[in-house]
Amino acid sequence: MVRSCRGPALALSVGLLVLTGCAPGDVALDLTPQETAGTWYAGGEFSTKLTLTLDGNYTAVGWPEDLNCSDQGRTDIEDLARSPVRDFEGTWDSYGGSLSYQLTLYFPADECEMSVLAVVWRDGDTLDMCVAIPREAASESLASEEIFALRKGAPGPEPSPICF
Secondary structure, eight states: OOOOOHHHHHHHHHHHHHHGGGOSSEEOTTOOHHHHSEEEEOOTTOOOEEEEOTTSEEEEEEEETTTTTSOOOOOSHHHHTTSOEEEEEEEEEEOOGGGTTEEEEEOOTTTOSOEEEEEEEEETTEEEEEEESSTTOOGGGOOGGGEEEEEESSOOSOOOOOOO
């Protein structure tokens, strides 16, 4: 398990907090494990389904491998749609406390050398899990097309992300 992204994770979360003043939603502060566990869907062109369990495990189906797993330099949703997909299982955690909205998905070492940092946003009862597509992007400069969003709940049309 690779757990080397806590420094960048903190920088990303601080940058995302700066953006909340003009967002339709807000960072999901005090997100509970019970709210986090469940199935999240990407929708639209993506058939991605991510199921998080309370015991810290997950199953990913149709995960774009170029989303923090390979180094293909994908920069936006349109670009990411050309990525091959894969299915796998791994573990996840959050930082708890005031950073409970920040999740890390750990890929199995034989599948990928990296992990994924996701930030959960809330708008009423709607929760979106948001992952920056360009690896080296500064969070404060991300546009909606540079965010891969998964919405918790039933599958449907592509979510209009509340991640910014």
